Structures are given as C-alpha cells and as structure tokens.
Amino acid sequence: MRLKLKVMLLAMIPLIASGGLIAVAQYQQEQLLAQRQEALVRRAYIESARADLRHFAALALSTLSPLYNTGRDDDEIKQQAMRQLAALDYGSDGYFFLYDFDGVNLMHPRQPGLVGRNLLKLKDEQGQYPIQAMRDLARTGGGFVDYRWNKPSTQDIAPKIAYVTPLPRWNWWFGTGVYVDDIDRVVADLNQALAASTASTMRWIGLIMGGGLLLVFGGGLWLSLHELRMADAKLTLLARQVVGSQEAERAHLSRELHDGTSQTLVSIKLLTEAAMDRLPPEETVTRAALGRAVDRLTAALTEVRGMSHRLRPVMLDTLGLSAALGQLTDEMWAHSGTHATVVVEGAPFDLPDDIKTVLFRVTQEALTNIQKHAQASEVVLTLVFSKGGVLLRVQDNGVGFDTNAVLHHPSRGIGLRNMRERLDSIDGQLGVQSRPGATVVLADVPESAVLRFASA
Structure with missing residues (x-):
C-alpha cells in the first residue's frame, strides 16, 4: 500500500469513527430527551387538567351554594339543584354527575340509563371500582380519581380524571371529569417532531462527515494531481534536456565530420591527385590505382558530408x-x-x-x-x-x-x-x-x- 493511501486512510478512518460515535451519542441523547419530554408533558397536562377540575368544581359549588345554604332538604330544592347541576355543561365530554353515598346515580346528563342504578360494584376495564373509589374520597372531603370511562363524543373507553365533592347534609356527592386520551396524541406529535429533528440532525452529521471525507479525498486527489503535473513537467523538462543533449551531440559530430574528417579526406584526395600528376606517362598501372583511390575518396567525402548534413x-x-x-x-x-x-x-x-x-x-x-x-x-x-x-x-x-x-x-x-x-x-x-x-x-x-x- 502506498504511503499516500495510508495517510488518507489514517485521516479518513478517525473521521468516520468520530462521526459514527457522535451520531450514536446524539441518537441516545435524543431518545433520553424524548422520554423526559414525554414525562414532563404528561405531568404538565395532568396538573393542568386537575387545576381545571378544581375550578369547575368550585364553579358548581358556587352555583349550588344558594340552594344548599337555605337549609331546606325537601325534594323540590333538591330537584332544582339537580337541574342547575345538569345545566353546567362545558363541551360534548364535559359534564357533572351526581350520586348519593349509597352509590345510586341520581343524575347523569350523558348516560341517562344509569340514573337510579347502584354502581358501587361497577368495574372498569382495569378491574377497578371507580364509583366506590369516588364515594370513599367524597366521604373524606373529596379528591381526584383516575379511571377509564365511556367517552360520549367517540363512544370509546378512554382514560379520565374526576374530581368529586360532597354535599353531606343531603347525603350527596357530585363530580366532574376530563378525558386525558388527547395527551397521547400530543405526546405522539411531540415525539414525531423530535424524531424529525433527530433525523435532520443525523443528516447534518452525515453531510458534515461526508464533506470532511470529500475534503480529505479531494485534498489527496489534488495532491496526487499536483504531483502528477510536477512529474509531467519534470518528464517534459527531462525530454527537452535529452533532445537538447542529442542535438548538441549531433551538432558536435556534424562539426567534427565537416571540419575534421571531411578536411582530412580533402587533403588526402589533393595529395593523391598531386602524386598522379607527378607520375610519368608510362606508369599506367600506378596511375589507374591512384585514380581508383581518388574515386573512392570522392565517394567517401560525399558520404561524410551527407552524414554531417543529416546530423545537423x-x-x-x-x-x-x-x-x-x-x-x-x-x-x-x-x-x-x-x-x-x-x-x-x-x-x-x-x-x-x-x-x-x-x-x-x-x-x-x-x-x-x-x-x-x-x-x-x-x-x-x-x-x-x-x-x-x-x-x-x-x-x-x-x-x-x-x-x-x-x-x-x-x-x-x-x-x-x-x-x-x-x-x-x-x-x-x-x-x-x-x-x-x-x-x-x-x-x-x-x-x-x-x-x-x-x-x-
């Protein structure tokens, strides 16, 4: 493995590892935050619901107080109190209910079929006795009860919080409640928003890590290309130097052939021709041999000059x-x-x-x-x-x-x-x-x- 590749891997592997660890830590923190947020929202929602129930109960007491404080216990005053309590309506799922301490339902505006029935032994889905629990709280001055009850707007069984208050002289207790199934939808919406935020954070981490990897890879690629260009430039320069060296050597050989060998051949040719001129006419054999030598020297001289010209x-x-x-x-x-x-x-x-x-x-x-x-x-x-x-x-x-x-x-x-x-x-x-x-x-x-x- 080349050193450059090792350096790139040495830079990229810690970046990938750190990015992965950051992503895991971020995901765990988001999950922990989601749990804390859900608990906080549920607690705040329940506290708000209980505060509203206290307010509604106080409003009902203020409505019934003028009748209750008259000191009358006859059926007429009680029927008037029932009508006023039934009229206290705040939405399709907000109503008041009325029981006596024996557990008999005296008034229920949403489920009139329950009126006149003793519901102390009525169980909810969880096996609890909500009417009995509310009656017991009313005997001690009132309070909150969590149970599951039919929701009028949807006709489904839903979680509910009720607040009950006694009217001891009339042997009555009444209460009102709010359904808290909406909290699950609120929590789901918050969890969905948090999940979207987590996904966005993960994308940003991925983009940043990818950008870092691209930066490392791009830097390595740039260095490789830079070195490649430098190598090409060096090779080009080396090629030029080689060509220049070749041409210089060719020029040197051309000059040597033209000024040295060629001149030597010319001198030999002239001396040979001079020797031919001094020979007596009867030396035909020698004259013929020298003539052939002159011809060979002329051919050699022509070849040397051609070589000189071709070289440079x-x-x-x-x-x-x-x-x-x-x-x-x-x-x-x-x-x-x-x-x-x-x-x-x-x-x-x-x-x-x-x-x-x-x-x-x-x-x-x-x-x-x-x-x-x-x-x-x-x-x-x-x-x-x-x-x-x-x-x-x-x-x-x-x-x-x-x-x-x-x-x-x-x-x-x-x-x-x-x-x-x-x-x-x-x-x-x-x-x-x-x-x-x-x-x-x-x-x-x-x-x-x-x-x-x-x-x-």
Whole structure:
C-alpha cells in the first residue's frame, strides 16, 4: 500500500469513527430527551387538567351554594339543584354527575340509563371500582380519581380524571371529569417532531462527515494531481534536456565530420591527385590505382558530408528552417522519381533553435517514413507562418495506412510516437490523417510556445 493511501486512510478512518460515535451519542441523547419530554408533558397536562377540575368544581359549588345554604332538604330544592347541576355543561365530554353515598346515580346528563342504578360494584376495564373509589374520597372531603370511562363524543373507553365533592347534609356527592386520551396524541406529535429533528440532525452529521471525507479525498486527489503535473513537467523538462543533449551531440559530430574528417579526406584526395600528376606517362598501372583511390575518396567525402548534413545541417543554423527543409528534400529525393517541393506561406520570422530543431526532425522522420513505406510520386512540404504560430504540413500521394492500427500497435508507429513526443516537448501538437492517395502529417506550434522559447 502506498504511503499516500495510508495517510488518507489514517485521516479518513478517525473521521468516520468520530462521526459514527457522535451520531450514536446524539441518537441516545435524543431518545433520553424524548422520554423526559414525554414525562414532563404528561405531568404538565395532568396538573393542568386537575387545576381545571378544581375550578369547575368550585364553579358548581358556587352555583349550588344558594340552594344548599337555605337549609331546606325537601325534594323540590333538591330537584332544582339537580337541574342547575345538569345545566353546567362545558363541551360534548364535559359534564357533572351526581350520586348519593349509597352509590345510586341520581343524575347523569350523558348516560341517562344509569340514573337510579347502584354502581358501587361497577368495574372498569382495569378491574377497578371507580364509583366506590369516588364515594370513599367524597366521604373524606373529596379528591381526584383516575379511571377509564365511556367517552360520549367517540363512544370509546378512554382514560379520565374526576374530581368529586360532597354535599353531606343531603347525603350527596357530585363530580366532574376530563378525558386525558388527547395527551397521547400530543405526546405522539411531540415525539414525531423530535424524531424529525433527530433525523435532520443525523443528516447534518452525515453531510458534515461526508464533506470532511470529500475534503480529505479531494485534498489527496489534488495532491496526487499536483504531483502528477510536477512529474509531467519534470518528464517534459527531462525530454527537452535529452533532445537538447542529442542535438548538441549531433551538432558536435556534424562539426567534427565537416571540419575534421571531411578536411582530412580533402587533403588526402589533393595529395593523391598531386602524386598522379607527378607520375610519368608510362606508369599506367600506378596511375589507374591512384585514380581508383581518388574515386573512392570522392565517394567517401560525399558520404561524410551527407552524414554531417543529416546530423545537423548548417543551413538550419545559418539560413533558417525553410532552407534546411529544401536541402533535406533535395538530398533525399535527388536520385529518385519522386517530385518533392517546399512551399512557404506567410511572412517568415526567426524561430527559436528548439522549435526549428523539432520541426526539422519531425520533417526528417516523416520523409523517411514516406521513402520507406508510402510509394509516393509526389511530396509537398508546406511551412505556414502566421500570428497564431507556425504550422508544418507534410503531404504525399502514397498508399496510406490505418492510423489507429499503427498508433496502437506495440511494435509499429515508433516514428509517429517520436514525432508526437518531440512536439510535446515544445508544447506543439501532432495530427495525422491518412487514406490511399493522401496522407497528411501536421505539426502545429502555437504562438505561446514560440514566444516562451524565444524568451528562454
């Protein structure tokens, strides 16, 4: 595993672990908060309900007090009190009920069928005796009772809280109650809101953790790309240095061949010719041998000069790229049936040595490929100078080739790859188009590259 990947994992794993622990802790805290909130809401709701019941009971007592305090115990005053108590109505589920201390229901505005019945032995769903419990509390002065009773608005059994108060002289006790099943809906709504808040918090934790991971990953990717660009820049610089070193060595060999070996051969040729001139006419055999030597020296001299020009043509440094390309075509096609021409378009300007060298080598490689494979009868070299840079086009009318197959074949296309690498070293681009009868090699060097190498 690479060191960079290890560093990224070392940064990401603690981030994931810490994010997960934060999420778990947050979830547990939310659950604890939900339990506390539910208990608090239930307690507050019950306390509020009990306060309302005390208020309603006090209101009923204030209504009955004028009748009760008269001291009368006859049926007429009691019936009047029952009617006033039955009229104290506060909603579909808010009413007063009236019993005597024997457990007989005297008045029930919502369930008249219970009137006249002794309900002390009536059980609720939980097996409790609510009427008996309320009667016992009324004997001690009153209080609250929790039980389950039929809810008039829904006809369902629901939890209820009742508050009872005695009227001892009349052997009565009455009460009222509120149904507290709404608290479950309130708690459910609060729990749902809290769950939504928890989910939102979890999403934020996930987004923050994901953002952190993306930041780490993006930083690692940026570093990788940065190092890759630096490596590419170093490789490009190394390629340029290699090409420059090669060209310098070629130039050195060219000068050595031109100034050293070539001059030596010229001297030997002159000495041989001078020796031939001093021989007597009758030395025909010696004269013939020296003549053959002179011919061999002339051929060797021509070959050395050709090698010198191919390594580094003098015209490339003295007269420029156009003249060097003309000399190159003349040397390569002088003794063949192929017609080669060089065309210059635009106003020529001086090019940096690196660009001239690369374009010359690209042309040399392209012409060599044409000579070996194209079977062309016509070759046109076009050098275009413009404000956008310089463009070199090498076109022939040969048999053509499959560019994709050549470029992707492991053992073919070496020349094309060399041309592309050379152009990449000067920020240029290579284009190749080929079909039978027309193959075009384009070498495009933009103005920015020309200016950069000119100022280097």
